[in-house]
Amino acid sequence: xxxxxxxxxxxxxxxxxxxxxxxxxxxxxxxxxxxxxxxxxxxxxxxxxxxxxxxxxxxxxxxxxxxxxxxxxxxxxxxxxxxxxxxxxxxxxxxxxxxxxxxxxxxxxxxxxxxxxxxxxxxxxxxxxxxxxxxxxxxxxxxxxxxxxxxxxxxxx
Numbered sequence: 428x429x430x431x432x433x434x435x436x437x438x439x440x441x442x443x444x445x446x447x448x449x450x451x452x453x454x455x456x457x458x459x460x461x462x463x464x465x466x467x468x469x470x471x472x473x474x475x476x477x478x479x480x481x482x483x484x485x486x487x488x489x490x491x492x493x494x495x496x497x498x499x500x501x502x503x504x505x506x507x508x509x510x511x512x513x514x515x516x517x518x519x520x521x522x523x524x525x526x527x528x529x530x531x532x533x534x535x536x537x538x539x540x541x542x543x544x545x546x547x548x549x550x551x552x553x554x555x556x557x558x559x560x561x562x563x564x565x566x567x568x569x570x571x572x573x574x575x576x577x578x579x580x581x582x583x584x
Contacts (some may be wrong), residue, residue: 449572459558465552467543468517472510474547475500480520481544486573493522493532519543 441447456461457471464474479499480491488495497507511534514520525531555562 459554463547463554466544466548466550470510471500472506473514476507476510476514477519477543477547478542480534480540483534484541485534490531491534493534494523496534514540 437443460471460474461534462470475515476496479496483491493504493511496502496511497504500507511520511522515522515562517539518537521537523533523535525533536560553564
């Protein structure tokens with residue numbers, strides 16, 4: 428972006444705001460996921476937590492804790508704790524306090540939580556196919572947004 432375009436009146440139009448496009452696209456994607464997630468009994472944030480817990484089944488972190496999950500999802504414990512309590516009530520995960528440090532809460536999927544992954548795979552494929560989404564475009568966009576996110580996160584550290 429040039430200095431001139433940063434200072435022009437066009438720079439203040441809503442449709443020229445990347446932040447708005449990202450926000451609107453995020454809301455549209457979450458709305459598209461809602462019917463699938465309703466079938467699974469999950470909210471979108473719960474789904475994101477489950478994605479990480481399924482990842483951890485494949486490649487466990489040193490400490491599968493609430494803190495580690497919060498760092499991975501960019502969420503604070505005040506947001507994450509109620510979400511995890513609901514997943515625990517649904518029988519999808521277990522939370523256990525560490526014996527060595529009571530402030531640390533470890534997470535583990537239950538068999539039902541692990542089995543839920545198998546239900547998600549076909550539903551997610553169906554979601555993308557129904558909308559005629561080009562997977563190559565999605566992959567490229569995800570990569571570009573990842574670079575952008577990394578750049579903004581670097582500013583915060």
